[in-house]
Amino acid sequence: MIRHLPVLLPLVPVLTGLAMLALRDPRALAAVDVAGSLVILVLTLLLAGTVITSGPVAAGPFRADAVALPFLFLIGFLAVCAAIYTVGWMREELETGKIKLGTVRHYYALFHAFIATMLLTVLADNLGVLWIAMEGTTITSAVLVGLRGHRGSLEAAWKYIIVTTIGISFGLFGTVLVYAAAAHARGDMSGDAMSWAVIAGMSKKLDPGIVRIGFLFVLVGYGTKAGLAPVHMWLPDAHSQAPSPVSALLSGALIKCALFGIIRFHTIARGACGEAFSGRLLVLFGLVSVVVATPLIITQRDFKRLLGYHSVEHVGIVALGLGFGGTVGTFGALLHVINHGVTKALVFLVAGNAIGRYRTQDMHAIRGLLAIAPWTGTFLLMGAFSLAGTPPFSIFVSELYVLRAGLGGGHFVAVAVFLLMTVIIFGGLIHHAGRMAFGSPSASAKAGRDAGSTLGAMALLAAVMVLLGVFLPSGLERVLSRATEVILG
Amino acid sequence: MDGLAPLGVAAARVALLALAAPLVTGIVQKMKATLQSRQGASVVQPYRDLRKLLRKGTVQSDTASAIFRAVPPLVLAATLTAAAMVPVLFLPGAAGGARLPLGDAILLLSLLALARFLLAVGALDAGGAFGGMGASREMTVGVLVEPVLMLVVFSVAAAVGTTELGDIAARRSLAFRAPDLLALFSMMLLLLAETGRIPVDNPDTHLELTMLHEGMLLEHSGPGLGCLVLATHVKQIVIMAFSLAIFFPEGLAQSLAPQAIAIAAGAFCLKIVGLSIFLALVESSYAKLRFFRLPQFLGMGLLCAFMALALRLL
Amino acid sequence: MTPALAHHLIDDVGAMLLFTMILILGAGQLYRAIYAVAAQSVFIGIAGGVLATATGNSDLWVIAGLTIVIKAVALPWLMLRVIARVGIRREIEPVIPISLTLAIAAAIILLSFYLSASLGTVRQAITGNALPVGIALMLLGVLVMVSRRKAVTQMVGLFASENGIFFTAMAVSQGMPLIIEIGVILDVILGALVMGILMLRVRSSLDEDIADLEQLKG
Secondary structure, eight states: OGGGHHHHHHHHHHHHHHHHHHOOOHHHHHHHHHHHHHHHHHHHHHHHHHHHHHOOEEETTEEEOTTHHHHHHHHHHHHHHHHHHHHHHHHHHHHHTSSOHHHHHHHHHHHHHHHHHHHHHHHBOBHHHHHHHHHHHHHHHHHHHTTTOSHHHHHHHHHHHHHHHHHHHHHHHHHHHHHHHHHHHHOSOOGGGGBHHHHHHTGGGSOHHHHHHHHHHHHHHHHHHHTOTTSOTHHHHHHHHSOHHHHHHIIIIIHHHHHHHHHHHHHHHHHHHOHHHHHHHHHHHHHHHHHHHHHHHHTOOBHHHHHHHHHHHHHHHHHHHHHHOHHHHHHHHHHHHHHHHHHHHHHHHHHHHHHHHHSOOBTTTOOOHHHHOHHHHHHHHHHHHHHHTOTTSHHHHHHHHHHHHHHHHTOHHHHHHHHHHHHHHHHHHHHHHHHHHSSOOOTTSOOSOOOHHHHHHHHHHHHHHHHHHHOOOHHHHHHHHHHHHHHHO | OOTTHHHHHHHHHHHHHHHHHHHHHHHHHHHHHHHTTOOOOOTTHHHHHHHHHHHSOOOOOTTOOHHHHHHHHHHHHHHHHHHTTSOSSBOGGGGTTSOOOOOBHHHHHHHHHHHHHHHHHHHHHHTOHHHHHHHHHHHHHHHHHHHHHHHHHHHHHHHHSOOBHHHHHHHOOSOOOHHHHHHHHHHHHHHHHHTTOTTTOOTTOOOGGGOSHHHHHTTOOHHHHHHHHHHHHHHHHHHHHHHHHHHOOTTOBSSOOHHHHHHHHHHHHHHHHHHHHHHHHHHHHSOOOOGGGHHHHHHHHHHHHHHHHHHHHO | OOHHHHHHHHHHHHHHHHHHHHHHHHOOBHHHHHHHHHHHHHHHHHHHHHHHHHHOOTHHHHHHHHHIIIIIIIHHHHHHHHHHHHTOOBOOOOSSOHHHHHHHHHHHHHHHHHHHHTOOGGGGGBOTTHHHHHHHHHHHHHHHHHHOOSHHHHHHHHHHHHHHHHHHHHHBTTOOOHHHHHHHHHHHHHHHHHHHHHHHHHHHHHOSOGGGOOOOOO
16 A cells, blocks of 8 residues: 555545535534545654655655655645634634635635645656646636635735746746757657656756756746746635635645745756756845835735745745755755744644724734733744744754855855845734733734634644754654755755 | 830730730629629729719819829829830740840839839829828838738849849749749738738729728729729739739740740739739639738738748848 | 648748738737638648648648647637627727837848848758747737737737648647647637636626736735
């Protein structure tokens, strides 16, 4: 069975989604949701165990190697936390009438379809399947973004689907070019020329000119999906208008899957064109993302939009880590993927609770969270400090790795700019979070306790966040080291 | 051929085209009328109009100078010289070893441009508002049209290797490659612009807001106007014959034998009638574009011609 | 069919693809743009047929047939029905003037040919001028999408862009594996469906064109 796990893993959420379409009772749906996500997480851990001990597991066009593991774990863990959160959240939404009873099962089914497409993206060995899965994530998540049906969400969904579909078609073009290079180098024709493992193996023999153009297209294309500036415009809209658990997965997992695609091509480009080319491009895009996001974070009023721009900045940091390169930089980038995913999901879930309570996304109207909802307020403060890069939280550790890689590689200007932006964002974030948490609550805020499940989910995420900030479990460290080796070729 | 024989051939060609030109306009008018369910004027009406104009007296404004009087014959002369260069019936190698006179494509386009320029100068000289406006508009169209014409010529010349019209016609093979289709599309747009037909200009109107070409003719009268009207007809048939020579040179006589010339004459008439049908159809199907939309319309022609040339060279 | 003949035919199809792209760029009326992209998809189908005969890869016949049925008939028909239902006919003046758009288009075409010429022997892996035309079509499709204000024209630009990618993909050696191309077409259909549904929802509930919604800013 282990050998078939790469195929089984995406199948689980598909079956879960189909099962959900047949149910009607919200509580049954919530239960199936949590159960399905738990199965995904367990299978992921099983797969991780096999891959670490005996190497990559391949089944047909799917392949699980060390690089895929951090992403798989992120998706599975976030799915579980979101499912637990949704138990309480969905009850709230139904009570306040924001979601109709008939739409609930569609929401759940789409959610799991979305998870399935993300798993497919990470497990794909065939570059074409990677692309198809990525387009699948766009389509499912666009429907989820526009599910609420009001003006803002429809506008966001339209912009999202149009911009990311163009972006991904650029990625497809880049894929075609790399495939052309591989087919030319192999001489003979076979479907193997689409397999990443095969192409990475012969990357030194590929023609550098066409791989260069191909990588550029892939970087712009999949970078659009990842939220790299300057093609990040859709991200704040989509992530702010989507329902909160969906936002958590969008910011936490989906943009990382797009980064996964870029990482795959980065390995190929390193072999074909030398290390400098793709590294320099990644540093450039990463820096631009960080710089562009900063002013918009400071002056932001909408809570979830703030978080969206913050995701842009952190995707930039991951790109910087990959671009600085070397073992330290790549390790740091992969660690940052997990850390940011966990933290951002936590803060989005907090936002979901806060917005449900205050019925607005405007940060100036949300005040006194600690007084009304002490646990949520605490998690808000923890999450804000973590996002700003403070110890003892996880993001501090991974940012430190990236900084070390930058200094070691001599990119002093980039590191200086990065540090400056981080300091500015630190100030802005703490200001916003402090204003929301402290003070006396406004009269329109709903009193009452938070749903237990929502707090449970947030606690889970916060625990991992603190854990990874304090020490790195040896299992995780082994996975990340192995992944770094694979990426660097 | 030595001595004055080439001149004689050229003069004969000019006379032939000059005589046939008003007939072509008459055919187009008649077809438009038929398409619009009208009776329409007879096909030889343009001849009658020319005869009427030649008999009338001349009136000119006080501010006009000698240039104004000199413009009509000069324009007619330039256009007729252009007519001397277009292959109508035979190819250069038709007279055995000696070469029959035909012209260079660039020279032909330059002569037509000269005619346009003289017309505009004359219109400005008359000092009227319509003349000035018509002249400025016509020159704007000229700026847009002439580079495209050049590009079309170059794209064809790049394939053949020379801009000599006769050689282009001679070496043109039947096989149409896609860049030629692009150039042909461009040429069709230019045909509408150069002959002053809808959607570029309305040849039937005398309303000031819609005039391009008519604006420049407004101040002239009598025989001067007759010259200019004839020049317009001749320019039309020259441009038509020019595009036929570049794109559809089939039927041109390879030798001076009588039956070859007869076939060539028949083929030429057929092709001209075909183009006339095309012009009549376009004029009846579309509305005149606003003047500010002309750059876009001609810009498409420019892009197509540019791509035709680029695809040829790349 | 000899490789040289296939090369020539692909060159011709490429020129016609660029021609239809120009028609899309210059289209003032929406139905003209839709017909132009339908014609473009027909040419892609023809290219598929040519390549199938030249390389003997029968998968390309399937792809050519699918492209014609779906992208030349079904999707344009769908779009025509959407604009009939919604009642818009004319494209309003785009964000950048059409003359400037045409100039940028010329620059993009030149850039694509230059990029393609700068490659070495790997250029032979892609038949004819499929690579530069593919790049040009893709970038020009993006140009249409960013410079137009009506949602339908943006979708047309998207389809044109994907035509460009298809053209290059088909011409690489012996074409991409069938599964991939079918998957791509499926994704295109699904994407188009979702976009159409979004457009109609906005139209029916808000009575505006979805591309005009500009509330989310900053």
